[in-house]
Amino acid sequence: xxxxxxxxxxxxxxxxxxxxxxxxxxxxxxxxxxxxxxxxxxxxxxxxxxxxxxxxxxxxxxxxxxxxxxxxxxxxxxxxxxxxxxxxxxxxxxxxxxxxxxxxxxxxxxxxxxxxxxxxxxxxxxxxxxxxxxxxxxxxxxxxxxxxxxxxxxxxxxxxxxxxxxxxxxxxxxxxxxxxxxxxxxxxxxxxxxxxxxxxxxxxxxxxxxxxxxxxxxxxxxxxxxxxxxxxxxxxxxxxxxxxxxxxxxxxxxxxxxxxxxxxxxxxxxxxxxxxxxxxxxxxxxxxxxxxxxxxxxxxxxxxxxxxxxxxxxxxxxxxxxxxxxxxxxxxxxxxxxxxxxxxxxxxxxxxxxxxxxxxxxxxxxxxxxxxxxxxxxxxxxxxxxxxxxxxxxxxxxxxxxxxxxxxxxxxxxxxxxxxxxxxxxxxxxxxxxxxxxxxxxxxxxxxxxxxxxxxxxxxxxxxxxxxxxxxxxxxxxxxxxxxxxxxxxxxxxxxxxxxxxxxxxxxxxxxxxxxxxxxxxxxxxxxxxxxxxxxxxxxx
Amino acid sequence: xxxxxxxxxxxxxxxxxxxxxxxxxxxxxxxxxxxxxxxxxxxxxxxxxxxxxxxxxxxxxxxxxxxxxxxxxxxxxxxxxxxxxxxxxxxxxxxxxxxxxxxxxxxxxxxxxxxxxxxxxxxxxxxxxxxxxxxxxxxxxxxxxxxxxxxxxxxxxxxxxxxxxxxxxxxxxxxxxxxxxxxxxxxxxxxxxxxxxxxxxxxxxxxxxxxxxxxxxxxxxxxxxxxxxxxxxxxxxxxxxxxxxxxxxxxxxxxxxxxxxxxxxxxxxxxxxxxxxxxxxxxxxxxxxxxxxxxxxxxxxxxxxxxxxxxxxxxxxxxxxxxxxxxxxxxxxxxxxxxxxxxxxxxxxxxxxxxxxxxxxxxxxxxxxxxxxxxxxxxxxxxxxxxxxxxxxxxxxxxxxxxxxxxxxxxxxxxxxxxxxxxxxxxxxxxxxxxxxxxxxxxxxxxxx
Numbered sequence: 001x002x003x004x005x006x007x008x009x010x011x012x013x014x015x016x017x018x019x020x021x022x023x024x025x026x027x028x029x030x031x032x033x034x035x036x037x038x039x040x041x042x043x044x045x046x047x048x049x050x051x052x053x054x055x056x057x058x059x060x061x062x063x064x065x066x067x068x069x070x071x072x073x074x075x076x077x078x079x080x081x082x083x084x085x086x087x088x089x090x091x092x093x094x095x096x097x098x099x100x101x102x103x104x105x106x107x108x109x110x111x112x113x114x115x116x117x118x119x120x121x122x123x124x125x126x127x128x129x130x131x132x133x134x135x136x137x138x139x140x141x142x143x144x145x146x147x148x149x150x151x152x153x154x155x156x157x158x159x160x161x162x163x164x165x166x167x168x169x170x171x172x173x174x175x176x177x178x179x180x181x182x183x184x185x186x187x188x189x190x191x192x193x194x195x196x197x198x199x200x201x202x203x204x205x206x207x208x209x210x211x212x213x214x215x216x217x218x219x220x221x222x223x224x225x226x227x228x229x230x231x232x233x234x235x236x237x238x239x240x241x242x243x244x245x246x247x248x249x250x251x252x253x254x255x256x257x258x259x260x261x262x263x264x265x266x267x268x269x270x271x272x273x274x275x276x277x278x279x280x281x282x283x284x285x286x287x288x289x290x291x292x293x294x295x296x297x298x299x300x301x302x303x304x305x306x307x308x309x310x311x312x313x314x315x316x317x318x319x320x321x322x323x324x325x326x327x328x329x330x331x332x333x334x335x336x337x338x339x340x341x342x343x344x345x346x347x348x349x350x351x352x353x354x355x356x357x358x359x360x361x362x363x364x365x366x367x368x369x370x371x372x373x374x375x376x377x378x379x380x381x382x383x384x385x386x387x388x389x390x391x392x393x394x395x396x397x398x399x400x401x402x403x404x405x406x407x408x409x410x411x412x413x414x415x416x417x418x419x420x421x422x423x424x425x426x427x428x429x430x431x432x433x434x435x436x437x438x439x440x441x442x443x444x445x446x447x448x449x450x451x452x453x454x455x456x457x458x459x460x461x462x463x464x465x466x467x468x469x470x471x472x473x474x475x476x477x478x479x480x481x482x483x484x485x486x487x488x489x490x491x492x493x494x495x496x497x498x499x500x501x502x503x504x505x506x507x508x509x510x511x512x513x514x515x516x517x518x519x520x521x522x523x524x525x526x527x528x529x530x531x532x533x534x535x536x537x538x539x540x541x
Numbered sequence: 542x543x544x545x546x547x548x549x550x551x552x553x554x555x556x557x558x559x560x561x562x563x564x565x566x567x568x569x570x571x572x573x574x575x576x577x578x579x580x581x582x583x584x585x586x587x588x589x590x591x592x593x594x595x596x597x598x599x600x601x602x603x604x605x606x607x608x609x610x611x612x613x614x615x616x617x618x619x620x621x622x623x624x625x626x627x628x629x630x631x632x633x634x635x636x637x638x639x640x641x642x643x644x645x646x647x648x649x650x651x652x653x654x655x656x657x658x659x660x661x662x663x664x665x666x667x668x669x670x671x672x673x674x675x676x677x678x679x680x681x682x683x684x685x686x687x688x689x690x691x692x693x694x695x696x697x698x699x700x701x702x703x704x705x706x707x708x709x710x711x712x713x714x715x716x717x718x719x720x721x722x723x724x725x726x727x728x729x730x731x732x733x734x735x736x737x738x739x740x741x742x743x744x745x746x747x748x749x750x751x752x753x754x755x756x757x758x759x760x761x762x763x764x765x766x767x768x769x770x771x772x773x774x775x776x777x778x779x780x781x782x783x784x785x786x787x788x789x790x791x792x793x794x795x796x797x798x799x800x801x802x803x804x805x806x807x808x809x810x811x812x813x814x815x816x817x818x819x820x821x822x823x824x825x826x827x828x829x830x831x832x833x834x835x836x837x838x839x840x841x842x843x844x845x846x847x848x849x850x851x852x853x854x855x856x857x858x859x860x861x862x863x864x865x866x867x868x869x870x871x872x873x874x875x876x877x878x879x880x881x882x883x884x885x886x887x888x889x890x891x892x893x894x895x896x897x898x899x900x901x902x903x904x905x906x907x908x909x910x911x912x913x914x915x916x917x918x919x920x921x922x923x924x925x926x927x928x929x930x931x932x933x934x935x936x937x938x939x940x941x942x943x944x945x946x947x948x949x950x951x952x953x954x955x956x957x958x959x960x961x962x963x964x965x966x967x968x969x970x971x972x973x974x975x976x977x978x979x980x981x982x983x984x985x986x987x988x989x990x
Binding site: 023055137 | 546547548549550551552554555556558559574577578579580581583584585586587588590591594595596598599600601602603604605606607608609616617619620621622623624626627638639640643644673674675676678745747748749751880928931
């Protein structure tokens with residue numbers, strides 16, 4: 001469509017220099033550190049990227065706020081709780097059912113996903129304080145819904161006027177007899193939604209996990225950082241159950257408060273979204289001795305690999321056999337399902353700018369589909385999500401991160417019970433199975449480009465200069481990308497489709513990607529009268 | 542909120558900066574800018590985009606904890622510079638938020654300071670509006686932003702002669718409705734200054750080349766001439782200090798016509814009469830025919846919908862104008878609900894006078910309250926935005942989608958409700974919804990209604 005159509009032969013270093021030169025000098029210097037042209041071999045190992053730093057004001061960013069990370073991402077999906085937004089009406093409204101995390105009510109029939117509950121703060125509350133209104137709102141939530149628990153989420157003005165939401169929560173928990181968790185997740189905290197994840201993790205760990213001891217079967221796991229977008233968690237659960245493995249709690253897609261209280265009774269934690277939930281995994285390991293492994297459920301190969309980590313952990317021949325049998329059967333079915341789409345997808349180039357983990361998770365499934373991820377980046381990840389966890393000790397803690405509390409956790413004297421012995425744990429750690437995440441760029445070799453917290457202008461330059469076949473992003477970029485004639489896949493809400501995880505999900509994904517790329521509208525996008533040769537040819541024939 | 546609850550369950554309104562950002566989008570080469578935490582811009586963008594299915598950039602000053610303590614001015618200034626450099630806008634429309642209003646950032650002062658600090662640069666026009674999210678609704682934010690643009694620009698142009706231009710302050714209508722309205726004025730041979738004009742900026746064709754800011758919208762130069770227009774026509778209810786039309790009337794003697802949004806027969810009649818009163822022009826034959834067709838359809842459709850009970854909800858102006866139309870069709874509005882406050886009862890009573898009894902009016906309400914009322918009154922159909930779907934599903938009442946936001950159906954930006962044409966299109970929807978119910982409920986299998 002455009003004359004600038006160039007392709008992969010564009011020199012990446014000069015492309016980066018060029019885009020940077022368009023910024024004012026100070027901004028240019030800052031943005032340069034968020035872009036890395038990957039190199040192979042040792043040179044690649046010593047590369048670093050800057051991430052999790054403050055967004056430049058006025059640059060149109062994909063990022064959200066602390067409240068979005070806490071209420072919107074981690075706490076919101078818990079379905080039998082009422083989540084109260086303490087603040088003006090907007091924040092609650094805009095986070096109302098917008099993330100497609102699905103929930104099925106348990107036997108108690110409690111499901112409050114479709115509710116948006118807010119104190120709808122007015123001038124009066126900002127001037128005189130909102131504590132009384134909040135207390136009354138909690139009272140009403142308890143009376144109307146009788147939920148399993150209640151959460152309170154602070155928005156910007158709450159911290160500024162000094163409402164003590166934690167005291168209100170404590171008092172109201174006593175009064176109503178329903179657990180009330182308060183989160184100081186004011187939007188201005190931290191640099192993105194990432195701060196909100198951490199705040200949410202801390203509170204879940206101190207106030208919910210560990211409340212109810214209940215012995216569990218030998219092969220019991222938790223899944224952390226899986227939000228059941230489009231039903232992903234259900235497909236993952238289906239596969240594990242088929243293997244004879246019990247999924248006790250999933251943080252926090254399709255999560256019931258009561259399951260969260262028991263989560264520490266599981267033997268093993270699987271971490272899907274490293275960014276949003278690694279804090280909880282680490283704290284649970286320290287306190288209860290539950291080891292964790294990073295997994296990826298997207299695409300048949302990654303799914304199988306993740307299942308083999310579970311097999312390695314439990315180290316039980318019977319279980320391993322069952323897992324292998326399930327893998328064989330499911331992979332075969334998935335391959336059959338995917339096969340018809342491969343021809344239309346082969347060799348297509350993809351860019352991914354999404355989330356704090358998703359831009360990595362989807363790379364392997366694209367490779368399985370014969371496609372090639374060429375440029376990628378996260379919205380709100382930290383350096384370890386790019387470079388791997390080994391860089392954590394070297395990450396500089398800046399003022400923004402310092403304000404988010406790091407909990408001091410010690411082993412529980414009675415309940416610290418690792419399911420495997422220390423020697424085997426060490427071995428698995430050395431093999432990279434446990435407590436390990438190599439980050440996105442382990443999968444992005446020389447000649448690829450990584451851009452952290454991409455801005456709008458950068459995205460537009462990428463489209464014009466590289467003409468990718470597909471860009472994976474979120475709704476905020478989707479229509480910009482498609483205006484340019486490039487298909488766009490939303491990896492936050494799956495364009496209202498899904499599930500994409502697991503074996504069955506992979507088939508859905510292949511189908512949807514094929515549908516996007518091979519949409520007949522792309523062939524019609526250029527009006528025939530704009531193309532003289534086409535006209536002549538038609539007229540002469 | 543039901544039974545005198547202080548909490549709001551399933552709000553029927555959005556916050557003020559949302560409306561301001563939307564209104565700023567209707568100016569040529571304009572970039573809306575929210576001074577606050579970056580989450581505000583992100584949340585509102587995703588909401589606007591899911592309705593319009595269009596790019597909707599809103600810049601942000603991305604305030605952090607430090608700025609919440611020491612003030613957001615430095616970030617706002619940096620942000621304006623960066624937006625200017627990257628997007629080269631003609632105007633930046635800056636709206637405040639609960640955060641920046643609570644810490645007391647004064648937008649007017651900061652931008653004045655900014656303009657003198659960077660006087661050597663070629664800077665865009667800066668318009669500011671105070672929109673604390675804890676005060677009013679998105680509709681108030683919209684009106685305040687329009688008023689602020691008129692206050693800023695009108696009279697700033699030295700043009701001397703009035704031309705046959707009419708100012709239109711259309712309020713929050715769909716891009717398709719704005720196109721339809723401007724067509725009405727074109728038919729009379731009149732020029733218009735529509736503020737804001739989102740007809741292209743939020744409903745643009747696919748692009749063939751890189752576009753910095755979506756094309757379309759009313760230019761600052763046109764707004765600057767608003768004080769020379771023959772008259773202003775504004776739709777909706779305005780609280781004190783919100784009406785751009787009144788401002789022009791008070792300061793520049795441009796006569797202001799405050800009308801109901803032109804939904805339905807009477808409101809459209811009033812609009813055409815106003816145009817004719819202003820200009821002395823004759824009614825074009827096209828509208829005589831359109832009006833005739835609408836009457837014809839009202840007669841034809843009446844038997845299917847008379848006495849059907851309707852629940853209408855949404856922003857305050859949408860609700861009043863929709864009730865006005867329903868009265869004319871024979872449909873009986875039974876609940877009229879809004880999250881906003883705009884003297885609703887009195888206005889709805891006046892509109893229903895002579896047509897039907899006044900419905901139950903719920904002002905400053907939420908969907909929880911609406912649901913309780915609906916369960917009691919059992920309407921046959923609902924008209925409003927996507928947020929009523931939960932009630933529609935639970936109580937089994939068909940929902941006709943109109944207003945904002947519509948994110949569970951396709952084409953929200955193309956829905957027309959105004960003029961005789963819009964009324965016809967709405968009438969078809971309502972009649973067909975009634976027929977569908979009839980057809981599905983019958984056991985005889987009617988295929989010929």
